[in-house]
Amino acid sequence: MKYLLLKHYRGNPAPVVDYPPMDQWTPAEVDAHMGYMHDFAARLERTGEFIDGQALAPDGAYVRYDGEGRPPVVDGPFPETKDLIAGWMVIDVDSWDRAVELAGELSAAPGPGGKPIHEWLEVRPFLAAPPTVTE
């Protein structure tokens, strides 16, 4: 079963640990945080559970169709948008419980002072292919 672990810049439930943005951490703290993420992905590859991990730049734009023969409308970025996706990891695991366990571990990435930042991650199941035998 594949799950998406989604990390948001904005739109999360209230944070449980108050910490400054990463640009105010010490370089060593930033390294420790990045290293933790990297090691986590490498470990999941070894357990045969890693599918993909990507980070997104915060800037982008909204695009939509604007009628035949006209260029698409490009709008934004909208600073007031409530939700902003920072990146994701896709895992392939045996159960929802395992997905939650792994998301919990990823959320323990260290922040200032090497303490876990307890950040919220959204866990969403992929829609799979339909089974053959249903009746």
Next chain:
Amino acid sequence: MNESALRELIPAVIGVLVRRGADFASAEDAVQEALIRALQTWPDRPPADPKGWLVTAAWRKFLDQLRSESSRREREAAVTLEPPVGPSQTADDTLQLYFLCAHPSLPPASAVALTLRAVGGLTTRQIAAAYLVPEATMAQRISRAKRRLAGARLDQPGEFATVLRVLYLVFNEGYSGDVDLATEAIRLTRQVATLTDEPEVAGLLALMLLHHARRASRTGPDGRLVPLSAQDRSRWDTALIAEGVQILQAALARDRLGEYQAQAAIAALHADARTAAETDWVQIVEWYDELVRLTGNPLARLNRAVAVGGADGPRAGLAELARLDPTLPRYVAAAAYLHEQAGDLHLAAELYVQAARAAASVAERDHLTRQAARVRQLITA
């Protein structure tokens, strides 16, 4: 020699290496490497004796592996003597490989991957593509599974139930890639069926054949799901149905009923109806009773409730449904269907929408959304 004939040889070749003293994990690795070389070189230079070629190539790979691990020099001395292969025990070896790959200590996804590689003779790349997983991840999943089996021997008795579970998973997970997993599952189950007369093995083979017979009619041209009641029955494969029914009858005659035989019996009754209206729901309910008795599976109870709706009317089906846990997967979809049959169109439309939101696959979600739209149109008409 085509690729599937080549793959047929893989379990026997692993068996030979293990009999010569190789441990399962190393033997399996060596044979996989020999297989990849065979796939590259055979199209141009086909060998006179394919199995002999694979054994020789794999044995060399195995010795190379040993030599590259200096700490194992003593073991090398023991195995390079090449003990005689002994009398052919290919059939036993193959069956033992099935047991090992489906070992109960392995998580299901690992057992599936290992079975497809060591018994199915697929490459890691093919298995990864079939399950939409990166090749590196699949390689790790397989080697981790083999590490977990370290020390496991090929001559220990195994359980058919675990093997059948793995084959069922391969068949039922409808992923589609270059490798046709349903066909592969049928090929492997056929192979197991030639090695044993366990009625449940035959039951699973019959179940697969009966479902596979409907494959062409199960999806529309745009990939949409076509439910059993709406399928074009003239497109069902009558030869596969006949074979499935024959295998099932022989299995049932042995009088050792199991869950796969019961499921196959249900599939056979559906296959037997020339139109959806002619479905023998009374007999189907009886088989669901057996299935529930055998497994206690809540999903079997859910399907039984739908069958009761067919046999005794939708209200009776709804009464059965009311006794079940409403959080079961497809519970709401079943309720929507039965309410529509009972004429509660408004409720049915709402339930189809709810069911679509809870669907576990895109095809089911889209199907249920279409059902909701269809019922809403009935209401306005």
